[in-house]
Amino acid sequence: MKNLLLGHRRLIGFIVLAVFFALVPLWVDSPYYIDLLIVLMINAVLAMTFVMLLRTGLISLCVAAFWGIGAYSSAVLSLKAGLSFWACLPLSTIITAVAALIIGYVIIRNAGFTFVIMTTVLAMLFVTVVGNIQWLGAYNGISNIPAPDPIDLGALGSIVFDSKVDFFYLGLILFVIVILVINAFYASWAGRAWNAIGLNPRLAQSMGVNVFRYRLMSFVVGCAIAGLMGSFYAHYQTFIIPTAFNLFPKTIYIQVFAVLGGVGYATLGPIVGAGLLSLFNELFSGFEEYSIIIVGVLVLVVVVFLPRGLLSLGEIPARIRDWRSRPGGGGGSSTKVAREPDTPPGEAAGSGSP
């Protein structure tokens, strides 16, 4: 029994977290905080896609741009083509994936500085391009995006999306699905290939991993997830403006969420980072224009002193134990063997997600 519990620690932690989130609206009735939580989930997912690309050695600063492509395609499909949200959601995901495939095919040729620069410029271009197309509402954006159609449950009545709590549950379901999908990818052959590329692209290539193809795959998957969240965001917010998807500050914040929590923790890191930063925004909202400066200083402090993220604080006891057992001779290796069953298969170095 004990072994069973330990073996599925990640899964149990995940279920507990999901249930905890699902129960939040029972004791939080202020729409303001529900809104904060919805935004937090969107931000956490975007940061997760950033981490996903990072696994393959790609630092993408255009996560927000693909989020915006998802939001805009969904808004256009529902307003100009009259489709329902339930059709827009998958369609906009596919549109974003196709866009990512085309763009990624050109810019993933070499990683490193070139890729970062290309994505930086793409992120800025998105705002300029959308802001100059009258058909997309230019800089005024698109408003009056309809809420999702009610779901008819037959005898049980129907779910109508008219309050923030309904959107919260919809967002939570998407959030859980996205986390499961991301973890399924990490556990699959593709995820291992990504990790191998992240560790050493040339070595991975010599082992028969097609580096370009797997990088492109992670780019497309990550951007498609961002597009899915964009569609949800557009229908939740009911209006979108191009500057919301800009590099400054949106993508910067996404990267900051990931790095604050710790990029080694694929799912928990972004959640912790996004949660912490929105908490700080609440705490420092009284300082008004100084709050961004405080956030910047916080980022620098964490990055300089805890480069592996805040969650790496949790590793300190284990490290001390390792360090203590080392002079004993062979003690270090025996503890490692003892801890082996805890890590499920598919878990590669440093990915301690829930």
Place this chain on the structure above:
Amino acid sequence: MSVIMQLAFDGLTIGLIYVILAAGLVLILSVTEIFFVAYGQFYMWGAYITWYVVDRFQLNYFAGLAVAIVATLVFGLAGYLLIFMRMQRMENRFLITITGALGISLILAQAVLVVFGTQPKSIPGVFTGAFDVGGVHIEVKKLALIGMGILVTLALFWIYERTRVGRAMRAVALNADVAALYGINPRFVYLLTMGIGCALAGLAGGLLAPAYNLSSGMGNNVIASVLLMTMLGGMDSLLGAVVGGLIVGQILSFGQYYTGQMSVVYLFLFIGLVIYFRPNGLLGHRTDMGV
């Protein structure tokens, strides 16, 4: 015909400012291998400090320029000593240094609003007057910018190619560990490069201040163009920065006139095409930088 000449002249003026900016960024990128996104903010601070000294203390423009250069130099040195020096030996330094630079960028961009306010600023021109040559309207202040741009670029090339410091920079850019074996202190070279790069950004901002208006978004606006230039010319080539800056200056000048704001899109498509066929840029050599 005169329109084309006029556009070429304006493109040359802004292109030489871009050359200074791109050269500073190329130095930072190739020697320290830090993806320094905060670079645009240093340019903005250079312009604002020049404005502040000239406007508040009623000092000479050149005094303002000198203060701007010194201040951005000190910012750059402090940034390296406090933040980047600790990061360069870390395992995932590429990501960590980018995040650090983004943090600096957030702080500096917001600090400009807090310190100087949101109103657009301008300072009285130092060089006034204009004359026409063959239908081209040539303003003396733009001519002065061109002169300064050429002077600074030549000085930079002299430092980089002819002096011991420049040789140390090139050695560290090639391989920091081997350079250390030959008695060069890489950390000192990194520090120096960071200082020089940031001072160049401040200088470019200060030079621009009397000719154009200052706004709090100028740092963010310029960084995309500067990054594109370094990529076009090659990220480890100073000559590439010059070529990239001049080409981008012309494209933006003509593009703004004929297509308005969409000119950035055409610029991006053009550079994407160049990068697709020459991944290292026109004059660059290295592909694996930063990874």
